[in-house]
Amino acid sequence: MVLNITKAPMHDYANPARFLRLARPITAPLLLIGGALTLAVLAWGLLRAPAEQLQGETVRILFIHVPAAWLGMGGWSMIALASLSELVWRHPLASIAARAAALPGAFFALLCLVTGSLWGRPAWGAWWVWDGRLTSMLVLFFLYCAYLALADATERAGQGNTRIAAIFGLVGAVNLPIIHYSVIWWNSLHQVPSIGMSALRGNSPMAPEFLYGLLAATLGFSLLFGGVVLARMRTLLADQQTQARLRRRAMDHTDGGGADA
Amino acid sequence: MHEGLNQLAFVYAAYALGVGGTLALVLQSWAAMRRAEARRERSREQ
Numbered sequence: 001m002v003l004n005i006t007k008a009p010m011h012d013y014a015n016p017a018r019f020l021r022l023a024r025p026i027t028a029p030l031l032l033i034g035g036a037l038t039l040a041v042l043a044w045g046l047l048r049a050p051a052e053q054l055q056g057e058t059v060r061i062l063f064i065h066v067p068a069a070w071l072g073m074g075g076w077s078m079i080a081l082a083s084l085s086e087l088v089w090r091h092p093l094a095s096i097a098a099r100a101a102a103l104p105g106a107f108f109a110l111l112c113l114v115t116g117s118l119w120g121r122p123a124w125g126a127w128w129v130w131d132g133r134l135t136s137m138l139v140l141f142f143l144y145c146a147y148l149a150l151a152d153a154t155e156r157a158g159q160g161n162t163r164i165a166a167i168f169g170l171v172g173a174v175n176l177p178i179i180h181y182s183v184i185w186w187n188s189l190h191q192v193p194s195i196g197m198s199a200l201r202g203n204s205p206m207a208p209e210f211l212y213g214l215l216a217a218t219l220g221f222s223l224l225f226g227g228v229v230l231a232r233m234r235t236l237l238a239d240q241q242t243q244a245r246l247r248r249r250a251m252d253h254t255d256g257g258g259a260d261a
Numbered sequence: 262m263h264e265g266l267n268q269l270a271f272v273y274a275a276y277a278l279g280v281g282g283t284l285a286l287v288l289q290s291w292a293a294m295r296r297a298e299a300r301r302e303r304s305r306e307q
Contacts, residue, residue: 246278
């Protein structure tokens with residue numbers, strides 16, 4: 001007798017019909033609430049937030065750059081967790097979740113790089129420096145591009161090959177701690193993290209008006225990210241179901257034609 | 262700071278890319294979802 005206690009609860013939530021019942025009512029609210037919060041915080045950041053003593057006006061880029069970095073890394077964390085879930089438990093929605101997170105993750109990694117460059121030019125006098133933080137973030141963007149190409153190629157090759165992309169997703173997660181600790185391990189123009197456990201205890205080195213604005217912006221962008229990932233999961237699922245139905249119908253026609261002949 | 266650059270020009274560029282890019286991502290994802298779900302419904306009805 002084979003005991004399969006690790007598989008049962010997770011697969012209860014992995015049923016596509018059950019997933020759609022959960023995803024349908026929350027996709028639009030996530031996008032609407034996330035969009036409204038993000039726009040409100042960015043309007044405040046652009047028009048009302050005070051200039052900073054050392055960085056001047058450029059500090060306003062913080063409200064886009066930091067959430068973009070967080071979501072660039074968060075997107076790959078989701079890919080890695082979904083890949084692990086696919087490889088270990090063969091979770092039926094895992095490859096869909098990983099693929100759905102890839103494009104938004106790549107977008108936010110690129111946004112982080114571009115806004116960082118726009119911040120670096122007036123602050124450091126350089127658009128780009130090859131230090132640990134910037135280089136490891138660029139590597140993350142290239143990993144996203146490779147993952148998207150690999151997932152697309154394996155999908156075209158047919159079902160059952162998604163494990164190759166899952167292994168790549170898991171191995172690529174090695175880059176995440178490198179990004180996080182790069183400013184501690186190596187000399188860098190980039191500042192060390194300002195938000196950590198100290199912020200939760202109320203003694204962050206960041207001034208409260210910037211800290212609360214940044215947390216609100218991160219929440220808004222994260223809700224948008226969640227809504228986009230759900231929308232993309234629904235897209236992939238609908239495409240799979242359509243293709244399966246069309247394949248079944250084509251096979252029925254073929255069988256019928258063969259019987260007639 | 263350096264070379265007397267207009268800092269706000271960099272800020273506006275970052276905000277334009279951030280807002281515009283995010284909006285494009287949201288709209289593309291939403292439209293693709295609606296199209297895919299409509300295709301599924303059509304294939305169900307056929």
